[in-house]
Amino acid sequence: MKKNNSFIYLGLALVFGIQSISAQDLFDILDKETPKIPIYTQATFKANRIVIGQSVETRKKGILEFNVHTKFWNIPDSQTQAFAADRVNARFALEYAISDRLTTGFGAGTFDGTFNLFGKYRLLRQRQDNNKTPFGITLVQSASYLTRSFNHVILPEDSSERFSYTSQVLLARKITPNFSFQVAPTFIHRTSQQFVEDDNNHFALGFGTRYKLGNHVSIASEYYYVANPVSGIHGFNPFALGVNWEVSDLILQFSLTNARSFDEATVITLTANNFNFNNGNLHIGVSATYVFHTNQKRGKRKSKK
């Protein structure tokens, strides 16, 4: 019995020895020694916005984005001699990332005179090294303030009725390296009493996608379904189709949409025409985003311990 035991030990020793000589590939050892650090999915979308609405993305700490969004459209049957297009709306905005998870920004539109302030917080980040976190969640809160009448929207006299508040929960998943999808349950509260027969609280559901055509070009689309739209001429659901092109610190987007404004509350609840190719309904958008890196500490060589 004793002898048997020692034979077993000897056999074990041989087996172990042989295994550690030949079968153990060096890469197997490296794989075994590599700690499991979380790898978060990046570039679900390429900017703070998909086309008309917010995306799940937040910027990395210290990034300052300067945005210029423009939209051009015609007035049906107009006799105007305006250059290129009858109407133009431009939004200028600055967006700053306080931390990797928190981005804030403000901007103003020239045509509708809407001031908009927002903050978004990345609650959950999708991970690509395992399936434990299959999607990302970002919370968005924004406030819009009207400063003038436009498109049959009359500026309320009482300034407390000029605000609109938008709350969103953005859920997004980068399904393949080329395809991302976002669902955005949205709640909007308008303080304006202009449309007395309509609700002041609106529920909407947004859908956004990005498809990567090449390493620097992608197409994006976005649609918001409003459950209780305002009646009359304003209650159309916004849709947008865009092409993104990125080079270095610049992101350009060309889009087709039926929305005239840029802030979420106005776009989702007060879009005055549907998406079609009729004269006056199709809006051409051109957006440019320039990214400044203000975080000087990043990427500094770490001294060896």
Place this chain on the structure above:
Amino acid sequence: MNKIITLLSVLTFGFCFGQDKIITKQGQVTFFSYTSVENIEAQNNQVFSIIDLNNNEIAIQMLMRAFIFKKALMEEHFNESYIESDLYPKARFKGEVLDLDLITDTTETRSIKGELQIREIKKEVAIKTQITKVNGSYNLSGEFEVNIKDFEIKVPPLLKPNIAENIKISFNFEYQPYEEEQ
């Protein structure tokens, strides 16, 4: 008694095979792209490498996502548009350090011949390296160049002036004896 002897032999076996490999888990790899328009630099401090001292075989492995750039957006572009780390997360090297065992305590130059694998594309390379023997282990450092075309990294025409065709890569590995977990 027999039992103890065999047990001892098991332990010695294990110990021996643990000792003939050296490893680093915090190797550094830095790459530089110098052009007249822009200098780009990124560093990876989590490079894993192991050397089998029995046959001088060396293996290096790193995650492309672990490269840190000064500009966060550049890091995203690197992963998303050039290296495509979603599809090809690792870079690997496997080769042989020539005449490693003849090194004395001074720093000597040796050649490493092997296969570099980036984006699943393999290429034979020979790299000159400075090797110092420290307490039975070794430190390796050196630099070499890779051509981005060899690994089918495409640069859009507009950005050709910003990204060098030959990327300089420098490395520094300080190895420790590898002890296998039993």
